[in-house]
Amino acid sequence: MTKIKFGTDGWRAIIAQEYTVDNVKRVAAGTALWMMKNGEAQVVIGHDTRFGGELFASTAARVIGAHGLKVKMAKGFVSTPMVSLGVVKTGSGLGVVITASHNPPTYSGYKLKSKLGGPMIPAQIAEVEAEIPDVYTGSFPTLEEMEANGLLEYVDLEGMYISHVEANFDLETIRSAKFKMAYDAMYGAGQNAMRKILPDAVLLHCDDNPSFRGQAPEPIHRNLGELSELIKNNPEIGLGLANDGDADRIGMYDAAGNFVDSHHILLLLLLYMHKYKKQSGKVVVTFSVTEKMQEMADLFGLESEVTKIGFKYIAEIMAKEEVIAGGEESGGLAVAGHIPERDGIWIGLMILEFMAKTGKSLDELIQEVYSLVGPFAFDRDDLHLAEEQKQAIIKTCEERPYEAFGPYKVEKLEALDGFKFTFGGGRWVMVRPSGTEPVLRVYAQAPDAAEVRALLDAAHQTLLG
Known part of the structure; x- marks a missing residue:
């Protein structure tokens, strides 16, 4: 049994490794149980262009439908904002998007959207996580059965979105x-x-x-x-x-x-x-x-x-x-x-x-x-490191021994979410592990692009030794 945890923006995993039909069933069951506890009777479901999108979207729909909840489903691929807008326009209580957003093509994912048309707040996501069963063994109606029973309706989310654009x-x-x-x-x-x-x-x-x-x-x-x-x-x-x-x-x-x-x-x-x-x-x-x-x-x-x-x-x-x-x-x-x-x-x-x-x-x-x-430039490097090395760098940041990155002396350190080292004059470097990928991100800002590159190079040398 895989423990399913939502990251910065949804649950994401590698297709056929952890992102499987069985695990999507589990997450969908958790979603349905949360909806029932919170008095929500209708969900909008869509998927992007990734491999298996239609399969995983229909899997989620069938599990949610098995709980007696109404599903409004996009035909064909749609964007995440189309699902979010669709939740508002149809008066639904939740949105589900099968997508891994910007992640590599080996990944898929599962995003949750609130009735307000944006991401679910962290407290609600934690509630959904708590409802996810170790195994889903419930009934599993076909889409045709759901449609016949009034539990499935196909909606033109893309057309709805384009009309909204034309009006605004x-x-x-x-x-x-x-x-x-x-x-x-x-x-x-x-x-x-x-x-x-x-x-x-x-x-x-x-x-x-x-x-x-x-x-x-x-x-x-x-x-x-x-x-x-x-x-x-x-x-x-x-x-x-x-x-x-x-x-x-x-x-x-x-x-x-x-x-x-x-x-x-x-x-x-x-x-x-x-x-x-x-x-x-x-x-x-x-x-x-x-x-x-x-x-x-x-x-x-x-x-x-x-x-x-x-x-x-x-x-x-x-x-x-x-x-x-x-x-x-x-x-x-x-x-x-x-x-x-x-x-x-x-x-x-x-x-x-x-x-x-x-x-x-x-x-x-x-x-x-x-x-x-005033003018400024910015860039970001993504460092693909072994987990042990990544955690060692984060631990060093937490213990605050970095006093300089090359010739740049640290004037201030902020640690709201990651570690931002400020050097003065609009110059800073920030270090943070990705919430969805095995990556350490290093960000830098300076007055021009050449100095941004110099800052990033100095950060690499300091962090990696």
Whole structure:
């Protein structure tokens, strides 16, 4: 029996190793028992483009249906935000997404979405975990039987989502912009929706390939070389967007084919939402996001808060307070006026609309950000280490003996979630183990890209010896 534990964003495991039909049955049973205890009678279920998505989604549906609960199921693959929005639009009590998001193609996963249209809060996830049986031995109706008994209904979650986009964006202005947009779906679940929303976009990897051609569908620069080169070779392209496997994260490129990280996107969103759209609210970011978000919030007279890493912590605040913009370093971003959920397509459309309505290039808008908070650069290295070595580094961080990284003297250490070593002058290094992968992440910020690389190299030498 495998102990099933939800990480930063859901339960994830390697397909056919721990991620099996039997274990999905167990998690689905725990989900059903939690729903019954909490008076929830209906769930929305969807899956992304990963291998076995339909099998695992139907398995979850059949177990939940066996408990007498109604299932609204997507036909074909959908993005995580489509399921989250579907929960709200159908008045359901819960959402289940079969996805491992940005993880390598060998993984699958199981995400839980609240009735508010965002991640379940940590306390509720712990309650679901406590309900997961060691073995599921209950009844297992077919989908046809469920449909005949009124326990299964297929819903067009993608169509519902596109209608929501059409009602909230100036698509006419976006589509008539003077520049072209390139979109890399990374073989993920955003491909069909983006093709319909922006029919003139230049498309990459917008076909169904459950193996993602062997590459983790994470929208970071090292995985997006084709998109960068496409933009460099086509001067008419003014913006590049990429989404991860379940399209809740975003990657972005400027007209020169340079990667624009999530910190810069967050700052652009806050600038657009407050200065141009005249909206207000709280700014909420995770521990690994640049402190320049707090600086801009202060300039605008807005309250700000820093959370642990994981969008679920932001969603928990969004459920209770008015949040104008929130997000995490890994590309999961959210804004007011939508569900409390990270949504890579929605955020991409926000930036496109910002550019189209102002007539400014992405670089010009970034320069406007710099005029307020100063220029900076950021990067992250993922170190694949033996577990023993990873834990040894974490233990050393906890005992706080690192006083310098090469020539950079540590001025302050924060340990909200991971370990952030600040050196002054907008320079810092952060060390944190991944919550979903066997990886040690090392993050760095400095005034320019060259110094970021120098900081990361110094961190490697100090941490690895």
